[in-house]
Amino acid sequence: MNAEKVAAHIINWLKDYVGASGLKGFTVGVSGGIDSAVTSTLCARTGYPVIALNMPIHQASDQISRSSAHISWLCETYDNVTGHDVNLTPVFEQVKTTLPPDIQDGLTMANTRSRLRMITLYAFASHHRMLVTGTGNKVEDFGVGFYTKYGDGGVDISPIADLMKTDVYALGRYLGVSRDILSARPTDGLWEDNRTDESQIGASYEELEWAMAYEAGDKSQDITDHQKDVLDVYKKFNRANRHKMEPIPVCTIPGALKL
16 A cells, blocks of 8 residues: 555545535544544644544543543644543443443443544534544444444544555554554453453454455455454454444335325
């Protein structure tokens, strides 16, 4: 991948889109991970106003520090960027008091965290007339569906969703993203035990990218037992999360029934 040309292409795409939309700029959630770091930097390079939000909810200290450091770097490097810290922990705790204890399982509350962040992003974006900018990459968004529906999946535009995770890292190195972010193990930051993406999925992003390419290509090649296991993981997530990747089903009423 030619990182310089890919970056220029995405930046021009962002400029064209926001210009045609009539809106003023971009709102991005910054997590301390590579995807949001690259996305926010690309938005900053458009020259349009950017709001970068750090939205901790019982967050691990290293995630908070990486996010804060990246936002500080953005603000120092690009005069069109404004950073905000919005502590959503009290809001999350208040939501928990309104829900029956029996539905407060780990996955439900992890997704609730993500949806609280989506609400916050849209509050800022609506007030400032901006676009909520997604940070999902291709293997997450269209391979295993590793995101929260109407959480981090609730966005207006997705500038890096045609890039694999390894491409995002290459772009991050070109854009000058910090070594701390580049070396951090990917995590969605939605669990208090700070579990990684790989531990949740059961395969690395490099393995998932291989599986995604294999499924879309020639399946006649011989593969190892480990690769078969990776394929099983990929297909399990792809099948279970297909509802996130397809349009919402609409029940079409035959015209004769409407007469």
